[in-house]
Amino acid sequence: MSESTVRYSPRGRTRAIKSFLCQFLGHGGAQAGLVCLVFFLVLAAAPNTLVGPLQTAINATGDFLVPPSGEHLLGTDEVGRDVLNLVVHGARISLTIALLATVISLVVGTSVGITAGYYGGRVDVWLMRLTDFFFVMPSFVLALVITPVVLEVMGRGGDILGFRPSLFVIIVVIGMTSWAFVARIVRSQTLSLKERTFVDRARVVGSSNIVIMVKHILPNLLPQIAANGALVVAGAIYVETSLSFLGLGDPLQPSWGTLLALAQRAGAASAGAWWDLGAPGVCVLTVSLSFVLIGNALDDTFNPRRRVIP
Amino acid sequence: MPDTADILRLESMQVHFPIQGGLFDRVLGRPAGAVRAVDGIDLNIGRGEIVALVGESGSGKTTVGRVITKLAQPTGGRLLFEGEDMTSVRGSSALRPYRHRVQMIFQDAYQALNPRHTVFDVVAEPLRSLRLVDNASQLADRVSEALAAAGLNPPGDFFARFPHELSGGQRQRVVIAGALAVRPELIVADEPVSMLDVSIRAQILQVLVDLRDKHNMALLFITHDLPLAWSIADRIAVLYLGKLVEIGSADEITFNPRHPYTVALRNATPQIGGNADRGKLPALQGEVPSAARVPRGCRFHPRCPLAFDRCREEEPPAIEVGPQHLSACWRSEC
Ligand SMILES: Nc1ncnc2c1ncn2[C@@H]1O[C@H](COP(=O)(O)OP(=O)(O)OP(=O)(O)O)[C@@H](O)[C@H]1O
Ligand code: SF4
Ligand SMILES: [Mg+2]
Numbered sequence: 001m002s003e004s005t006v007r008y009s010p011r012g013r014t015r016a017i018k019s020f021l022c023q024f025l026g027h028g029g030a031q032a033g034l035v036c037l038v039f040f041l042v043l044a045a046a047p048n049t050l051v052g053p054l055q056t057a058i059n060a061t062g063d064f065l066v067p068p069s070g071e072h073l074l075g076t077d078e079v080g081r082d083v084l085n086l087v088v089h090g091a092r093i094s095l096t097i098a099l100l101a102t103v104i105s106l107v108v109g110t111s112v113g114i115t116a117g118y119y120g121g122r123v124d125v126w127l128m129r130l131t132d133f134f135f136v137m138p139s140f141v142l143a144l145v146i147t148p149v150v151l152e153v154m155g156r157g158g159d160i161l162g163f164r165p166s167l168f169v170i171i172v173v174i175g176m177t178s179w180a181f182v183a184r185i186v187r188s189q190t191l192s193l194k195e196r197t198f199v200d201r202a203r204v205v206g207s208s209n210i211v212i213m214v215k216h217i218l219p220n221l222l223p224q225i226a227a228n229g230a231l232v233v234a235g236a237i238y239v240e241t242s243l244s245f246l247g248l249g250d251p252l253q254p255s256w257g258t259l260l261a262l263a264q265r266a267g268a269a270s271a272g273a274w275w276d277l278g279a280p281g282v283c284v285l286t287v288s289l290s291f292v293l294i295g296n297a298l299d300d301t302f303n304p305r306r307r308v309i310p
Numbered sequence: 311m312p313d314t315a316d317i318l319r320l321e322s323m324q325v326h327f328p329i330q331g332g333l334f335d336r337v338l339g340r341p342a343g344a345v346r347a348v349d350g351i352d353l354n355i356g357r358g359e360i361v362a363l364v365g366e367s368g369s370g371k372t373t374v375g376r377v378i379t380k381l382a383q384p385t386g387g388r389l390l391f392e393g394e395d396m397t398s399v400r401g402s403s404a405l406r407p408y409r410h411r412v413q414m415i416f417q418d419a420y421q422a423l424n425p426r427h428t429v430f431d432v433v434a435e436p437l438r439s440l441r442l443v444d445n446a447s448q449l450a451d452r453v454s455e456a457l458a459a460a461g462l463n464p465p466g467d468f469f470a471r472f473p474h475e476l477s478g479g480q481r482q483r484v485v486i487a488g489a490l491a492v493r494p495e496l497i498v499a500d501e502p503v504s505m506l507d508v509s510i511r512a513q514i515l516q517v518l519v520d521l522r523d524k525h526n527m528a529l530l531f532i533t534h535d536l537p538l539a540w541s542i543a544d545r546i547a548v549l550y551l552g553k554l555v556e557i558g559s560a561d562e563i564t565f566n567p568r569h570p571y572t573v574a575l576r577n578a579t580p581q582i583g584g585n586a587d588r589g590k591l592p593a594l595q596g597e598v599p600s601a602a603r604v605p606r607g608c609r610f611h612p613r614c615p616l617a618f619d620r621c622r623e624e625e626p627p628a629i630e631v632g633p634q635h636l637s638a639c640w641r642s643e644c
Contacts, residue, residue, distance in 0.1 A: 013428075016472065197421035204379050205436035205488060206409040208402040219426040 023301050030297030033290035040287055044092040054089045054254075055081040065273045075275035077259075078266035086259055087279045093255040095287070097171050098236040104175025105236070106229050109182025110221070114213050116183070117190025128187070135180035139239050143173040143248050164250040170243050174236045182228060189224055193217050223302030230295030234288040241284050256280035316354040317392060317496055317528050318378065318412075323351045324386035325373050325552075329602060345602045347373040349552035350387065352628070355496065358526035360519075362539030362560070364575070365549035366598050371532045372417075374549070375498045378530065379414040380405055402439075410440050413489035417501040419481035423473040429484050430469040433457060436492045456491035460484070461517055479510035486517060496528040497521070504533070515542055536575050540564040545634075548572050551609045552601055554628070558635030568637040570614050608640070616641050 024030055043050065055061065062076035069075070074083035116127035147169045154165045163171065193199065194217065202212045243249065244257025251258060259280040263269075268276040326344040347370045355361050365371050376382035377389060380396070389397045391408060399405055413436075416422035423432055433453045436442070443449045457465035460483040473481055482502060489497055499518060503511040519542060521527045533539050539546050539560065546563040548556045548571065556569040567573045574594040596613045599605055605612055608621040620640050628636040629643055 013470075197416055197418060198424040198427075200376075200381050201414070201416060201422045201485070201488070202424075202435065203381060203402070204409065204414045205492070206402060206406055206439040207435060208439065211439060215427075216424050220424070 020301065024297060027297040027300060029293040030301075033293030033297065036286050036290035037294065040091050040095065040283070040290075043088045044095045047089045047092055051082070051085040051088045055085045057081070065268070065271060065276065067273075068275050074279045075273070077263060077273075077276050078268065083259075083275055083279050086254060087256070087283055090254055090256045090259055090280060091283065093167070093253050094237060094240060094257070094284070097167060097174070097240045097255060098233050101171045101174035101178065101236045101240070102229060102233045104171070105178040105182055105232050106225060108175065109179035110186050110218070110225060112179070113183040113186025114190050114217060114221070117187040118194055118209065118213055118217065120191075124187075127183075131180045131183045131187075134176060135184070137177055139173050139177040140243065140246065142177055143169060143243055146173060147248060164253050166248060166250045167253055167255075170240055170248060173243070174239050177239070178232050178235055182225070182232065185224060185228055186221055189221055190217055193220055223298065227295050227299040227302065230291045230298060234291035234295070237284060237288045237291070256284050260284075315357055317357045317359075318355045318530075319390040319393075320351050320353045320374070320378070320387065321390065322387040323348055323353075323374070323377060323384055323389065325370070325377060325382055326385045343602055345600075346552050346604050347601050348377065348384070349601075349604065351549075351552075351554050353547055353554065353557070355528050355530055357495070358522055358528055359545065360522055360529040360531055360543045362531045362533060362543035362546045363549055364533060364536055364539045364546055366534060368598055368601060369549045370552040370601065371534075371549055372500055373552075375414065375500045375530065375532055378496075378498050379412060380408065381414075406440055409436075410442070410492055411495045413492060413494040413497050415482075415485055415489050415497060415499040415502045418505055419478065419485045420473060422485050423481060425473055427472075428469065429457070429462075429471050429473075429476070432484055433488045433491050436488055440492055442492060452491055453487075456487040457484075459490060459517070459521075460487035461513065462487065478506055479514065482506060482510075482514055483517070486514070490521060490527075493525065494527065496530065498530045498532070500532045501534070502531075503538075504535075518542070536564065536579055548575070551599065551604055553609060554636075554638065555610065556635075556637045556639075557628075558632065558637075562632060562635050566632075568631045568635070568642050569639045570616050570641070571610050572637075608638075610639075 025034075047054070053059075057079040061082055062072050062080045064076065064078055064080050066072055066076045066080075072082050072084065074087065076082055077086065112127050112131060116124040116131075147166065150165055150169050159165070159168075199212055199216055202216050207215070240255060241257035241260065244255050245261045245264070247261060249255055249258035249261065251262070254262070257280075260277060263273070263276040263280075266276075268274075324346075325348040326346050329343045329345060349370075351374065353361070353363075353374075363371050363374060373382060377384050380399075383400075384397060387397070388395055391412070396408055399408065402409075427435075430453055433456050434449055437449055437452055443452060453469070454465040457463075457468060462468050462480065462483050468476075468480070468484070473484075476484065482505075486502070497518075502518070503514050506514060518529060518531070522529060531539065531542055536546075540563075543560045545558065546560050547554050548563065548569065550571050556563060556567065556572045563572060564576065567576055571594075578594065594613055599609075599612065607623050608614070608617070608626050611617040611621040614621065618640070624640075626638045626640045626642075628638045631637045631642045
């Protein structure tokens, strides 16, 4: 690349990103969401240094169901494990599952949505039928169908890409049941974008359909995808929690949902052990709420017209 | 001056858009009609020639341009480029050689630029997609060259700008730079200056005329403005409701129009001496009919002050009224 290109190219983009960040970070909801999120990301990044290795029934450090105290800030559970320790380790599992499921959902949803909207006609009809099928499929039913198959094929032990098979199933199930939402939004945006004159110009200057979809339509979809992606994460955390709560999680890699399930089964509610249920519950609420806040803030930043007049 | 060999020919070109009938029509089996946006046009453009396509809003000018640039598929007729039939060639790779030679400039430059692409991206896109450069430094050179030719100096200052950081005139220059970066032989310019300030118009037109003078590039200049067409074009074709009603040299059409519609158009523009003839023909009355309901016979007859019985029954053919001058009017016969 010639000297001048190198010298001038990055400037415009940097400026655009800067002005976006200024607006985004000025948004109250975004600030609250980001603060919570960073807090939980730190927990998820270094659970061992913060609270020591994951406690099990064997290396549990306390008595059974001790209420919060100086020694156990969030009390202990029914086998004497420190709840703080479990919750911090749970952050890693829950967030990883939610984020990976979201990546699957965004990649599949965006590809299907762009293809359907851009090509239209029969391609659109069939892809949208497929989308509707997944749209109405309950994640729990899908999980029930897939789990035994995967466990049969892979065996209960071992891992798939570093995950215990049941967690892997949860990731895939959430990804498969949430992409339809993304695909619908992306399709409707693509339908209007492809009528824009710049797409005509791209065709006249010889760009192929793939180039038009990737270089012209996709960049204009990114705001929508980002804003809805944050909502997908919130939904994924919620679905993960309910699937685990219903017993599809893995006790050896406990997520917040699994912790809730264990506490529930041990009768924490009737025993009055509010900390045992409350700690993971509050985590789930806080994290999904912060993703919703971030998603809304992104949406407001990208669609200034929708912003409430102060 | 223009070469005699045609670079592009349209033969009975026809573009009808189907009208989606309502549910009621479909149940009753009523045939849904069609918008006859372009309804049988014969037009040729010579090498290095500037032809202006003039017509009111809705007459089908843009649609003709879109057919030539392969953005719209005609429902009838042929599109010949240097004698080669391009009518049914489709797909970006099959069209690559054609795209290399035929480019387009759009009316609304703001709409024609992707808001997320920089000026460099815009001008580099045709060079990349048509595979006209081998390496990045060649690419940068040709982008600079095109921007300079379109009057954006120094080119480097514009590389990293986004469309919203440019003025209207600069945006149109970027679109022009993108079109001429591939060094085409024909450019279709769809009302390239109608959205611009009067002060910038002349400069943009000069860029286009320079292209013809320096590179012998042909230009189809689409406009609704007859004096503007006269000032830039060698020949003028007048379009009314999807059909060419008169075609001839720019001077003939402007100062010796034969078709009542052209006469009315000229009378509506005092700059080119419309006043002198005011007495002869009243100004145009009535609305342009919809292209979905084209009148029978001569399509101009509901508004034509000279209409007579034959006009309501039979459609007039293009009649030669002078050298290279055709008029589709029964009154031109005598
Ligand atoms: N994609 C389409 N579908 C249906 N009808 C169309 C379509 N494109 C154009 N038309 C119709 O075809 C006719 C001609 O349109 P066109 O855009 O070519 O006119 P124009 O001469 O360029 O007008 P203007 O000066 O307003 O740009 C109009 O009646 C228009 O409504
Ligand atoms: S053919 Fe008749 S109606 Fe048509 S323009 Fe000529 S005189 Fe008028
Ligand atoms: Mg138009």
